[in-house]
Amino acid sequence: MKKTIPLIIVIVGGIIFVLYALSPHKLLQDDFYNKFYIPWAYASAPWAALLGVISLCMMHSSKIKRRAPKWQYSYFFFAGFIITSLAGFIGGTQKGSMLMWIFENMQMPMSSTMFSLLAFYMASAAYKAFRARSTEATVLLVAAIVVMLAQVPLGVKIYKNLPLISQWILDVPNLASKRGIAIGVGLGGVATSLKILLGIERSYLGGTD
Amino acid sequence: MNFFERMQSLDRRWIYIVVALAIIIPLMIPYNSDNVTSPSTENLYQMIDSFAGREDRAILLSFMHDASTMPELYPMEIAIIRHCFERNIKVFALTFLTSGAPIIDYAFNSVKEEYPDIKSGVDYCNFGYKPQAMAVVLGMGDNIANTINTDAEGRKLESLPIMKGITNYNEMNLVVEFSGSTPGTYWIFYARPKFGVNVALGVTAVMAADQYPYLQSGQLIGMLTGLKGAAEYEKLVDVFAAYRDPAIDYSVKTDAEGNKILPGRPFGKEVLNDESTKKLINITTQTKAEFTPAEYTAFVAKYPKQKAIFEQLKEAQNGTIIIDVTKITPELRNQMGETAYREINRLTYNINYKFKVARIGMNAQSVAHIMIIVFILLGNIGYFIQKAKSVEK
Numbered sequence: 001m002k003k004t005i006p007l008i009i010v011i012v013g014g015i016i017f018v019l020y021a022l023s024p025h026k027l028l029q030d031d032f033y034n035k036f037y038i039p040w041a042y043a044s045a046p047w048a049a050l051l052g053v054i055s056l057c058m059m060h061s062s063k064i065k066r067r068a069p070k071w072q073y074s075y076f077f078f079a080g081f082i083i084t085s086l087a088g089f090i091g092g093t094q095k096g097s098m099l100m101w102i103f104e105n106m107q108m109p110m111s112s113t114m115f116s117l118l119a120f121y122m123a124s125a126a127y128k129a130f131r132a133r134s135t136e137a138t139v140l141l142v143a144a145i146v147v148m149l150a151q152v153p154l155g156v157k158i159y160k161n162l163p164l165i166s167q168w169i170l171d172v173p174n175l176a177s178k179r180g181i182a183i184g185v186g187l188g189g190v191a192t193s194l195k196i197l198l199g200i201e202r203s204y205l206g207g208t209d
Numbered sequence: 210m211n212f213f214e215r216m217q218s219l220d221r222r223w224i225y226i227v228v229a230l231a232i233i234i235p236l237m238i239p240y241n242s243d244n245v246t247s248p249s250t251e252n253l254y255q256m257i258d259s260f261a262g263r264e265d266r267a268i269l270l271s272f273m274h275d276a277s278t279m280p281e282l283y284p285m286e287i288a289i290i291r292h293c294f295e296r297n298i299k300v301f302a303l304t305f306l307t308s309g310a311p312i313i314d315y316a317f318n319s320v321k322e323e324y325p326d327i328k329s330g331v332d333y334c335n336f337g338y339k340p341q342a343m344a345v346v347l348g349m350g351d352n353i354a355n356t357i358n359t360d361a362e363g364r365k366l367e368s369l370p371i372m373k374g375i376t377n378y379n380e381m382n383l384v385v386e387f388s389g390s391t392p393g394t395y396w397i398f399y400a401r402p403k404f405g406v407n408v409a410l411g412v413t414a415v416m417a418a419d420q421y422p423y424l425q426s427g428q429l430i431g432m433l434t435g436l437k438g439a440a441e442y443e444k445l446v447d448v449f450a451a452y453r454d455p456a457i458d459y460s461v462k463t464d465a466e467g468n469k470i471l472p473g474r475p476f477g478k479e480v481l482n483d484e485s486t487k488k489l490i491n492i493t494t495q496t497k498a499e500f501t502p503a504e505y506t507a508f509v510a511k512y513p514k515q516k517a518i519f520e521q522l523k524e525a526q527n528g529t530i531i532i533d534v535t536k537i538t539p540e541l542r543n544q545m546g547e548t549a550y551r552e553i554n555r556l557t558y559n560i561n562y563k564f565k566v567a568r569i570g571m572n573a574q575s576v577a578h579i580m581i582i583v584f585i586l587l588g589n590i591g592y593f594i595q596k597a598k599s600v601e602k
Contacts, residue, residue, distance in 0.1 A: 021403075029351075034351060037344060041341040042340065042341060044341075045340030045341055046340075048340075049307075093310065093311065093361075095314065095318045099311070100311060100314065100315070103276070103311040103315070104315065107311075108276045108279060110276075111275060111277035112279055112280050114277055115278060115280065119228060119577060120224075120225050120228050123224055123225075123577075123581050123584055124224045126581045126584050126585045127219070127221075127224055127584035127587070127588045128588065130585050130588065131589060131592050132589055141585065141589075144585075145582050145585065148578045149579075149582065151414070151435075151437050151574070151578060152437075152571060152574055152575035153242035153243055153244055153571060153572075153575055154242070154575040154576075154578075155578070156245050163245055163247070167247070170418065171425065174418050175421050178419060178421060178422050182422055
C-alpha cells in the first residue's frame with residue numbers, strides 16, 4: 001500500500017496532464033485545469049513552504065544540539081530567518097521598509113560579492129590551468145580568446161570583424177554541440193517520463209526496488 | 210630559477226590583486242567606449258518599442274533570479290523598464306522565486322524616481338511572487354486577471370486601469386525572463402507552443418551559449434547576454450531617445466479620448482552610427498548644454514523671466530553658445546526656478562549613473578578580459594619554455 005497508492009497517484013496525474021497538453025476539450029482545459037488544478041496548486045504552495053521552513057529549522061537545531069562541525073553558523077541562520085521574517089511581517093515590503101533596507105544593504109552586497117569571486121577564480125584558473133596541451137585544447141583556447149575579445153568594446157577596436165567571427169563560433173560549432181546535447185537530454189527525458197507513467201521507473205518512491 | 214619558471218609558480222594572491230585593480234580603476238574613472246549592438250538585442254528593443262503607446266499591448270518581465278546575479282541582470286531590467294516608461298508601454302512583472310520579489314520593487318522604484326508621472330496600476334503593475342509557476346504560466350494564457358487575482362499590493366487586478374484592453378497573451382504578447390539558472394523553461398516549453406507568446410531572455414554571460422539553439426530556431430525573439438547585453442540595451446534606449454530625424458514630428462499628440470499618440474522611431478544602423486547622436490550618449494559626466502544661436506534664442510524665449518540669468522551664464526565657443534551647469538550657484542538656481550533648471554540640466558545630456566551602469570561596467574570588463582587573455586598567454590609561454598627545457602635535459 002505504501003508504494004501502490006503513490007504509484008497510482010503519479011500514473012493517473014501524469015496521464016491527465018498528457019491529455020491536458022494534447023486535448024482542447026473543455027473538461028480538461030476549463031473544469032480540470034482552471035477550476036480544479038489552479039486553486040489546489042495555490043492552496044498547496046504555502047504548505048510546501050512551511051514544510052521547507054520546518055525541515056530547515058530541524059536540521060539547524062539538531063546541528064546545534066549535536067555540536068556538529070561549524071554548528072555556530074546555525075545561530076546565524078536562526079538570527080537571519082527571525083529578523084528577516086519579523087521585518088517583513090511587521091514593516092511590510094514597500095520602499096523604505098525594514099525588509100527593503102535589509103535587502104539593499106545586506107543581502108544584495110553579500111550575494112553580489114559571492115558571485116563576483118568568480119572573476120578572481122577564473123583569472124587564477126586561466127593563468128594556472130588553461131594550457132594548449134593538445135590540438136583540442138588549442139582550438140578551445142583560441143575560440144575562448146576570440147569570443148572573450150569580441151565581447152568587449154576594446155576587442156572591436158583591435159579588429160572590427162571580431163564580433164562576426166565570434167558570432168560564427170557561437171552560431172555554428174557551439175550550436176552543433178548544444179543541439180546534440182539537447183536532443184540527447186530530450187530523448188532521455190521522454191524515455192524516463194514514459195517509464196514513470198508506465199510504472200517501470202520507481203526509484204523516486206525511495207527504497208531499493 | 211629563471212623569469213618564466215618564477216612566473217609559473219606565481220602566488221595566486223598576486224593575480225587576485227591585479228584582477229581587483231583591473232576592475233576597480235575603470236569603474237572609478239569611466240571613459241567613453243562604444244558597445245556594438247548585436248541582432249538579438251536589437252530585435253528585442255524593436256519588439257518592445259513597437260508596443261509604444263498601445264493600450265492593447267503589454268510586456269511581462271519575469272524576475273527569476275536572486276540578488277547574487279544582480280550585477281549582470283539588474284542593469285538589463287532597469288534599461289527595459291526605463292524604455293517602457295519613456296515610451297508609454299504597459300509593463301507587468303512577476304517572479305516565481307521568493308527572493309525575486311524585492312528585486313522587482315527595487316527596480317521599479319529606482320526607475321520611477323526619474324519618471325514622476327508614472328503610476329503603479331496605471332502604467333505598470335507588479336504581480337509580485339507567485340507560487341506554482343506552471344499553473345500561472347498556462348492560466349494566464351486563458352485569462353490573466355482570473356489567474357493572478359491580485360497584484361503585490363493586494364489590489365484586485367480587474368479594477369486596475371492598466372488591465373483595460375489586456376486579457377491574456379494575445380495582448381501581453383511578450384515575456385522577457387531574467388534568469389540566473391534555467392532561463393525561460395516554462396515560457397519556451399509551455400507558453401510559446403500553446404499560446405504563441407513571444408519570449409525573450411536576459412541571462413548571465415556564462416549561460417548564454419546554452420540558449421543559442423532557441424534563438425536560432427526563432428523560439429526566442431531576442432536575448433540580452435550578460436553585462437554586454439545590458440550595455441547594448443542601455444545604448445539603444447539612449448540613442449533613440451536622443452536621435453531626431455528632421456523629417457519626423459516627434460511631438461506627443463492625443464486622440465479624441467485623451468489617449469497619448471506617440472510618434473514612431475525609425476530604427477537602423479545609420480541612426481546607431483550617426484556621429485551627432487554619439488556625442489549625446491557619452492557616459493562620462495556632461496556639464497555643458499550646447500546650442501546653435503537659433504536654438505538658444507528659441508530656448509530663452511521659453512523662459513523670458515530667466516533671460517538675464519542665461520545671458521550671464523552663456524559663453525560663445527566656435528559659433529555655438531554653451532551654458533555650463535556647474536556654474537549655476539544655489540542662489541541662481543533659486544532665481545531660475547526648478548523647471549528651467551531641470552530643462553537646462555537635461556540639455557547637457559548627462560546620463561544618470563543608474564542608466565549607464567552597464568556601460569561603465571563594460572569598461573571594467575574590457576580590461577578584465579584583456580588581462581585574462583594576457584594571463585592565458587603568459588601561462589602558456591612559461592609552460593612551453595619549461596617543457597622545452599625539460600626535453601633538452
